[in-house]
Amino acid sequence: MSxxxxxxxxxxxxxxTTNRRAWRINGRSVSDEFEDGCGITAVADGGFPxxxxxxxxxxxxxxxxxxxMIGSNxxxxxxxxxxxxxxxxxxxxxLHEVPGEQAWIAPGLRFSDEHRADVMRGEETQVFGAxxxxxxxxDSVVCHPGTHNKWVLVQDGRIQRFRTVMTGExxxxxxxxxxxxxxxxxxVTPGSAFRDGVEQGLEGRALTAELFGVRAAVLLERLEPRxxxxxxxxxxxxxxxxxxxxEFGRREVVVMGRPELTRLYAAALDVAxxxxxxxxxxxxxxxxxxxxxxxxx
Amino acid sequence: MSxxxxxxxxxxxxxxTTNRRAWRINGRSVSDEFEDGCGITAVADGGFPxxxxxxxxxxxxxxxxxxxMIGSNxxxxxxxxxxxxxxxxxxxxxLHEVPGEQAWIAPGLRFSDEHRADVMRGEETQVFGAxxxxxxxxDSVVCHPGTHNKWVLVQDGRIQRFRTVMTGExxxxxxxxxxxxxxxxxxVTPGSAFRDGVEQGLEGRALTAELFGVRAAVLLERLEPRxxxxxxxxxxxxxxxxxxxxEFGRREVVVMGRPELTRLYAAALDVAxxxxxxxxxxxxxxxxxxxxxxxxx
Numbered sequence: 001m002s003x004x005x006x007x008x009x010x011x012x013x014x015x016x017t018t019n020r021r022a023w024r025i026n027g028r029s030v031s032d033e034f035e036d037g038c039g040i041t042a043v044a045d046g047g048f049p050x051x052x053x054x055x056x057x058x059x060x061x062x063x064x065x066x067x068x069m070i071g072s073n074x075x076x077x078x079x080x081x082x083x084x085x086x087x088x089x090x091x092x093x094x095l096h097e098v099p100g101e102q103a104w105i106a107p108g109l110r111f112s113d114e115h116r117a118d119v120m121r122g123e124e125t126q127v128f129g130a131x132x133x134x135x136x137x138x139d140s141v142v143c144h145p146g147t148h149n150k151w152v153l154v155q156d157g158r159i160q161r162f163r164t165v166m167t168g169e170x171x172x173x174x175x176x177x178x179x180x181x182x183x184x185x186x187x188v189t190p191g192s193a194f195r196d197g198v199e200q201g202l203e204g205r206a207l208t209a210e211l212f213g214v215r216a217a218v219l220l221e222r223l224e225p226r227x228x229x230x231x232x233x234x235x236x237x238x239x240x241x242x243x244x245x246x247e248f249g250r251r252e253v254v255v256m257g258r259p260e261l262t263r264l265y266a267a268a269l270d271v272a273x274x275x276x277x278x279x280x281x282x283x284x285x286x287x288x289x290x291x292x293x294x295x296x297x
Numbered sequence: 298m299s300x301x302x303x304x305x306x307x308x309x310x311x312x313x314t315t316n317r318r319a320w321r322i323n324g325r326s327v328s329d330e331f332e333d334g335c336g337i338t339a340v341a342d343g344g345f346p347x348x349x350x351x352x353x354x355x356x357x358x359x360x361x362x363x364x365x366m367i368g369s370n371x372x373x374x375x376x377x378x379x380x381x382x383x384x385x386x387x388x389x390x391x392l393h394e395v396p397g398e399q400a401w402i403a404p405g406l407r408f409s410d411e412h413r414a415d416v417m418r419g420e421e422t423q424v425f426g427a428x429x430x431x432x433x434x435x436d437s438v439v440c441h442p443g444t445h446n447k448w449v450l451v452q453d454g455r456i457q458r459f460r461t462v463m464t465g466e467x468x469x470x471x472x473x474x475x476x477x478x479x480x481x482x483x484x485v486t487p488g489s490a491f492r493d494g495v496e497q498g499l500e501g502r503a504l505t506a507e508l509f510g511v512r513a514a515v516l517l518e519r520l521e522p523r524x525x526x527x528x529x530x531x532x533x534x535x536x537x538x539x540x541x542x543x544e545f546g547r548r549e550v551v552v553m554g555r556p557e558l559t560r561l562y563a564a565a566l567d568v569a570x571x572x573x574x575x576x577x578x579x580x581x582x583x584x585x586x587x588x589x590x591x592x593x594x
Binding site: 017073081110112116117118119148163164165166167169170173174176177178179205206207208209211212213215216217219220222236239240242243246 | 314370378407409413414415416445460461462463464466467470471473474475476502503504505506508509510512513514516517519533536537539540543
């Protein structure tokens, strides 16, 4: 990296599966930004140089520091996962330079033990950013909802282990193509139907039966069709929260991500009798990318 | 119904959501049959008289006796659910005549108690048919896989209660649109990956986490991509079998339906330490429609 270019700032990119978000950073301030639907699955084979050029056309000819699915086997360049436990310095030290492109990609993390394996790309940057900003205590559990919710155990400022739950994707699949789809088009709000769903999900050993039960309950007029979206979302999040709380045995959770999701998980955690604090994911991401950039500039 | 027409036979139709199957019955013998993709969702508004005429054009101008989703709110005529417990005579007594059409539709069943509600359409006809033929004991548990698997408690020859699990539909959703889809295109066979999945599903309290775990296991080379389809199917069926065995507390199950599905559930039940016997669903359906027709002819 050229120090001269860093003095003019750089571009941070959170490049996911279906969306990407980019910010121009000067010093520690954001001077411009945009978000679009050009996630990695929207980029054709061989199309990443052009997709990257489009970012620079909007935000300037600056170095790029990226995290997320851009480093996956379907992204621009595959950057190997780092093993857990991992600290910010490990992530910064394994930053991958795309040759000749003035572009760097942060690796994701992997966890495995005798029972299971797990992977993440992008959330680790947010967790380390929130740690650097003091938004997440150095010993804590972070819940990071999205297409795939991540439960992350942070110990001594490192990501020790984590577990992924397919909640958001499953809700989208049910909403798009299932026998329940006609009732799942509304926005989800954390009212009484949502909380009923969470209670059932927390208790339940039979999620796939409870899902069909929603259809029966509507047909037999035990559930209002307009409440189905809240109830199903609550059911899935209840099962998710049970998994996360069981996994790490903690009752205090930092919920980090998009505010419209963190408020739902905060409500679900409340039903479960756990306390939570919400942290904005974009703030955390920028702090993480900045912290990585500072170790490299 | 006119006795003269019955003497010339009738047409039995198992009319589901995505498929229909029709048989011409003379006495108790099948003299012709066909199956096609003209399920109820393939019939446009107002299109049922034409869809019925097409059946008669192929099999003859005979009375029709039908069961399945044809009697649902998205079918030809909505026929109210009968409450459980219900016997064959209840079903036959509630057969709905479509006015002026020489066509009859069997009702479905509903179950509700303080905890939950459930509905079925079509499987009840198979269960009663199998009971009439002695293929199912009068006190037994029947597992009926399909898009929605039904666990049915039969007591004293009546359907006492039942529970539906959304296994088949969920597998199809994952196969069509999920992040796992590239690995789920193979046929499912009940080998070791399937049995591993069943064990995990039987044990698991975290199905939606285990589903993402399949992605991580493939990425980290703990699971062969070619085994993912068997493993995911096993995972979902394991959770399903746990629900069914827990629900009724029995370890002997009759598995009824399409042979390619019943053999998978038989294998999953074997992993769970339960015994099973397979019954062909078409045989049971024809026996059920015949038994209903005989009470009305």
